[in-house]
């Protein structure tokens with residue numbers, strides 16, 4: 029039986045889907061956009077960061093630089109978003125805002 033592959037689809041012919049708009053999904057989407065791809069981000073919750081919003085009252089232990097991906101930060105810059113002065117997001121609600 030001939031098992032040779034005659035046609036291999038290239039990634040630019042396929043849609044890229046990111047499942048979940050949590051911190052990791054959003055960072056993945058930002059990296060895809062940086063590479064010229066337009067991802068479709070699917071989120072089961074009512075908004076991006078839905079899981080983090082569930083514990084929005086909790087104080088974070090990580091500094092901003094560790095919870096905001098550089099690719100996302102670059103993408104947000106033209107919107108006027110700048111990393112807040114505070115070393116750490118005070119609460120999860122600040123992070124998911």
Ligand SMILES: Cc1cc2nc3c(=O)[nH]c(=O)nc-3n(C[C@H](O)[C@H](O)[C@H](O)COP(=O)(O)OP(=O)(O)OC[C@H]3O[C@@H](n4cnc5c(N)ncnc54)[C@H](O)[C@@H]3O)c2cc1C
Pocket residue numbers: 047048049050051052053054070071072073076077078079080083086087088089090094095
């Ligand atoms: C109380 C608490 C405090 C924390 N503090 C810190 C901290 O200070 N610093 C730190 O670095 N980390 C902290 N973490 C961990 C951090 O929140 C997680 O590492 C991070 O949220 C993981 O991101 P994620 O995108 O992988 O998952 P999630 O944040 O869980 O996001 C997943 C998203 O995918 C969606 N989803 C799930 N299933 C589907 C589906 N089938 N289809 C579509 N959408 C779907 C969910 O609704 C959700 O929005 C903390 C976690 C908790 C619980």
